[in-house]
Amino acid sequence: xxxxxxxxxxxxxxxxxxxxxxxxxxxxxxxxxxxxxxxxxxxxxxxxxxxxxxxxxxxxxxxxxxxxxxxxxxxxxxxxxxxxxxxxxxxxxxxxxxxxxxxxxxxxxxxxxxxxxxxxxxxxxxxxxxxxxxxxxxxxxxxxxxxxxxxxxxxxxxxxxxxxxxxxxxxxxxxxx
Amino acid sequence: xxxxxxxxxxxxxxxxxxxxxxxxxxxxxxxxxxxxxxxxxxxxxxxxxxxxxxxxxxxxxxxxxxxxxxxxxxxxxxxxxxxxxxxxxxxxxxxxxxxxxxxxxxxxxxxxxxxxxxxxxxxxxxxxxxxxxxxxxxxxxxxxxxxxxxxxxxxxxxxxxxxxxxxxxxxxxxxxxxxxxxxxxxxxxxxxxxxxxxxxxxxxxxxxxxxxxxxxxxxxxxxxxxxxxxxxxxxxxxxxxxxxxxxx
Amino acid sequence: xxxxxxxxxxxxxxxxxxxxxxxxxxxxxxxxxxxxxxxxxxxxxxxxxxxxxxxxxxxxxxxxxxxxxxxxxxxxxxxxxxxxxxxxxxxxxxxxxxxxxxxxxxxxxxxxxxxxxxxxxxxxxxxxxxxxxxxxxxxxxxxxxxxxxxxxxxxxxxxxxxxxxxxxxxxxxxxxxxxxxxxxxxxxxxxxxxxxxxxxxxxxxxxxxxxxxxxxxxxxxxxxxxxxxxxxxxxxxxxxxxxxxxxxxxxxxxxxxxxxxxxxxxxxxxxxxxxxxxxxxxxxxxxxxxxxxxxxxxxxxxxxxxxxxxxxxxxxxxxxxxxxxxxxxxxxxxxxxxxxxxxxxxxxxxxxxxxxxxxxxxxxxxxxxxxxxxxxxxxxxxxxxxxxxxxxxxxxxxxxxxxxxxxxxxxxxxxxxxxxxxxxxx
Numbered sequence: 060x061x062x063x064x065x066x067x068x069x070x071x072x073x074x075x076x077x078x079x080x081x082x083x084x085x086x087x088x089x090x091x092x093x094x095x096x097x098x099x100x101x102x103x104x105x106x107x108x109x110x111x112x113x114x115x116x117x118x119x120x121x122x123x124x125x126x127x128x129x130x131x132x133x134x135x136x137x138x139x140x141x142x143x144x145x146x147x148x149x150x151x152x153x154x155x156x157x158x159x160x161x162x163x164x165x166x167x168x169x170x171x172x173x174x175x176x177x178x179x180x181x182x183x184x185x186x187x188x189x190x191x192x193x194x195x196x197x198x199x200x201x202x203x204x205x206x207x208x209x210x211x212x213x214x215x216x217x218x219x220x221x222x223x224x225x226x227x228x229x230x231x232x233x234x235x236x
Numbered sequence: 237x238x239x240x241x242x243x244x245x246x247x248x249x250x251x252x253x254x255x256x257x258x259x260x261x262x263x264x265x266x267x268x269x270x271x272x273x274x275x276x277x278x279x280x281x282x283x284x285x286x287x288x289x290x291x292x293x294x295x296x297x298x299x300x301x302x303x304x305x306x307x308x309x310x311x312x313x314x315x316x317x318x319x320x321x322x323x324x325x326x327x328x329x330x331x332x333x334x335x336x337x338x339x340x341x342x343x344x345x346x347x348x349x350x351x352x353x354x355x356x357x358x359x360x361x362x363x364x365x366x367x368x369x370x371x372x373x374x375x376x377x378x379x380x381x382x383x384x385x386x387x388x389x390x391x392x393x394x395x396x397x398x399x400x401x402x403x404x405x406x407x408x409x410x411x412x413x414x415x416x417x418x419x420x421x422x423x424x425x426x427x428x429x430x431x432x433x434x435x436x437x438x439x440x441x442x443x444x445x446x447x448x449x450x451x452x453x454x455x456x457x458x459x460x461x462x463x464x465x466x467x468x469x470x471x472x473x474x475x476x477x478x479x480x481x482x483x484x
Numbered sequence: 485x486x487x488x489x490x491x492x493x494x495x496x497x498x499x500x501x502x503x504x505x506x507x508x509x510x511x512x513x514x515x516x517x518x519x520x521x522x523x524x525x526x527x528x529x530x531x532x533x534x535x536x537x538x539x540x541x542x543x544x545x546x547x548x549x550x551x552x553x554x555x556x557x558x559x560x561x562x563x564x565x566x567x568x569x570x571x572x573x574x575x576x577x578x579x580x581x582x583x584x585x586x587x588x589x590x591x592x593x594x595x596x597x598x599x600x601x602x603x604x605x606x607x608x609x610x611x612x613x614x615x616x617x618x619x620x621x622x623x624x625x626x627x628x629x630x631x632x633x634x635x636x637x638x639x640x641x642x643x644x645x646x647x648x649x650x651x652x653x654x655x656x657x658x659x660x661x662x663x664x665x666x667x668x669x670x671x672x673x674x675x676x677x678x679x680x681x682x683x684x685x686x687x688x689x690x691x692x693x694x695x696x697x698x699x700x701x702x703x704x705x706x707x708x709x710x711x712x713x714x715x716x717x718x719x720x721x722x723x724x725x726x727x728x729x730x731x732x733x734x735x736x737x738x739x740x741x742x743x744x745x746x747x748x749x750x751x752x753x754x755x756x757x758x759x760x761x762x763x764x765x766x767x768x769x770x771x772x773x774x775x776x777x778x779x780x781x782x783x784x785x786x787x788x789x790x791x792x793x794x795x796x797x798x799x800x801x802x803x804x805x806x807x808x809x810x811x812x813x814x815x816x817x818x819x820x821x822x823x824x825x826x827x828x829x830x831x832x833x834x835x836x837x838x839x840x841x842x843x844x845x846x847x848x849x850x851x852x853x854x855x856x857x858x859x860x861x862x863x864x865x866x867x868x869x870x871x872x873x874x875x876x877x878x879x880x881x882x883x884x885x886x887x888x889x890x891x892x893x894x895x896x897x898x899x900x901x902x903x904x905x906x907x908x909x910x
Binding site: 317319320321324325326328332334359364365372394395396398399419 | 534535536540541561562563564565566567569570573581582585588589632635636648651652654655668670905906909
């Protein structure tokens with residue numbers, strides 16, 4: 060893992076290279092760096108995710124382990140997407156996170172650069188409702204395609220069958236009522 | 237003896253046996269049933285009383301056609317290959333050598349539902365899969381049975397959430413096998429219980445096994461305490477009528 | 485809708501497009517969507533989800549030109565169980581049985597990925613004996629998973645008797661699991677901080693017996709299949725895929741190793757005392773189906789070696805962490821110590837609280853990199869549990885592998901891919 064200083068160096072590079080390209084008004088893509096339990100995390104701006112990932116790839120993190128979503132409800136921006144990158148040569152992992160507001164959960168898809176993101180982005184769309192612009196085939200993958208709602212969001216009810224005890228036995232199936 | 241066939245096959249007379257010959261055959265059969273010896277010195281002797289009873293018990297099996305058909309059906313289930321999740325691995329275990337389902341004649345797993353008569357639903361049925369399971373079940377021809385194997389398809393098992401459907405909600409199930417996953421022996425017990433059901437064997441349910449009929453508690457309804465109504469409308473503890481094994 | 489514009493029978497105009505496609509018999513609407521230039525040559529066939537060869541409820545839309553596969557679209561979700569959502573509703577301890585049922589052939593790996601993630605969050609130390617016991621059970625599970633894979637794959641190829649041989653060995657391994665934890669599958673043996681119980685007496689003896697005969701049994705499987713003419717014709721040179729494409733698709737595990745890349749987390753980034761053991765990583769050369777088969781077979785030998793070393797070197801010590809705030813105290817202490825009673829009560833009713841944070845814990849499961857992402861918000865229930873399942877990512881490589889092959893090769897490739905739909909759908 061990049062240690063804490065290594066992580067700061069990477070973040071500084073990103074601020075320098077990416078921030079400078081877009082011009083000073085666009086600001087730095089890196090909002091925050093976290094070093095927790097020996098693993099480094101970069102919290103980046105959603106609009107710049109492709110550039111950040113491309114920069115990290117040039118630095119050696121060429122394998123995307125995982126792409127998954129998180130729901131930070133009730134904190135806004137609540138929908139997060141987490142990208143886990145791995146450098147196989149130096150056995151190094153780094154995490155890139157971004158956070159989207161629930162009223163406009165859109166982010167660029169990285170599928171053309173990282174083909175592994177194909178099904179994984181579809182899963183994040185299915186479970187959280189994050190729309191990936193530019194994804195070749197953004198449909199629901201785990202739920203039936205005409206399902207309404209995004210199940211993994213924190214405010215989606217867990218659902219299921221009520222457990223039948225004697226006090227609510229009458230409402231169960233198979234009873235005359 | 238006259239020639240047995242009245243005419244060569246192909247004519248209107250062929251294929252039918254001469255009625256006199258048939259009658260002789262009937263008499264011979266009756267002799268045999270009574271214990272007579274056709275070749276012996278006294279062919280028309282027959283047994284009486286207890287000897288006759290014993291002779292019949294030893295040599296003749298009586299049954300009804302329904303029972304015979306049920307016996308044949310129950311000993312040759314063709315399960316459909318329908319593994320959904322973890323229980324499918326234990327279902328594969330019953331085909332394997334330790335708990336060998338071929339001992340009972342059930343090893344012919346058919347891939348096509350049209351050729352199968354037993355659907356062992358092994359694994360969790362999600363809402364996307366439920367219509368497909370129903371369609372497979374509909375494609376099976378009568379008589380057909382279904383075993384719900386494991387906790388996930390009987391109820392929703394460990395996962396009581398938006399994604400699963402208990403199998404009872406969309407198709408009739410004959411035997412539920414609990415477990416997560418049920419041991420192969422438990423599934424075998426479930427299949428054998430189904431076999432007994434198909435044979436109309438009344439050994440079903442704990443009320444018969446523990447001779448507990450009549451020990452249920454009848455709670456009176458709202459109307460009164462005891463009386464006729466209490467017996468006709470049982471409340472919280474349901475007492476199934478005689479012969480109905482649904483409550484077992 | 486059929487090309488002539490009439491509604492397909494059994495559908496109503498108010499039905500959604502998806503339902504109409506699902507009920508259509510001719511799949512003609514799918515052909516239109518697949519946008520083929522000359523549709524009269526291509527046949528779209530629906531494989532599954534109920535199919536004997538799809539290793540679970542996987543649905544494939546296969547576009548064929550004669551017998552040659554032109555395009556495959558896998559459709560999954562038929563065994564989606566909402567495991568991750570259920571895990572958010574339960575205390576950390578109670579998530580373990582739920583998360584075990586994800587990739588249902590490698591249950592110890594699911595449990596370890598999750599327990600490892602929670603242990604990282606809690607910063608709790610797992611005693612050495614517990615680590616060795618975990619390695620023993622995980623490697624036995626790896627052997628068992630490969631045995632089931634081998635039995636069912638050979639069944640798909642037509643070598644039907646392999647199924648019984650492989651399951652014979654599997655029963656012996658399941659006997660060992662039953663000895664240590666009481667259950668054959670989904671044993672809930674791994675707990676946060678260690679394992680739930682120490683192995684009983686007799687376990688080591690029985691395990692030694694199994695390990696002595698296992699290499700000869702694997703030799704027998706090899707003798708049946710390795711030089712078999714039919715196996716060679718069906719697997720050699722069929723559907724190869726190079727390591728670069730596999731890496732870009734995120735594929736790990738035996739598929740990647742068959743293509744020549746020796747990436748194995750047990751060696752590259754050792755966890756759980758794997759650095760104490762001496763074992764090799766089998767690597768293929770061509771990356772075709774035969775290499776995938778040979779890699780897994782060779783991995784079984786290596787796993788036997790690891791278990792033997794772990795058993796011989798099993799250290800004395802506690803089988804779970806001594807931290808009473810995380811692990812239940814031993815039962816005899818409850819009679820004498822008040823603190824033990826309080827800890828027991830707290831753990832069983834509410835469960836332990838985990839400090840807020842997020843962690844991703846990857847391990848090497850029989851199918852590839854299995855990662856568990858746990859996000860905790862400080863309460864006693866996890867806020868997000870996500871399993872990065874290897875089969876889910878490996879499935880994306882299936883269409884790349886099978887393009888241009890025959891249908892029979894498609895079946896063989898699917899068998900060699902070793903997908904477990906429970907992990908894919910979660």
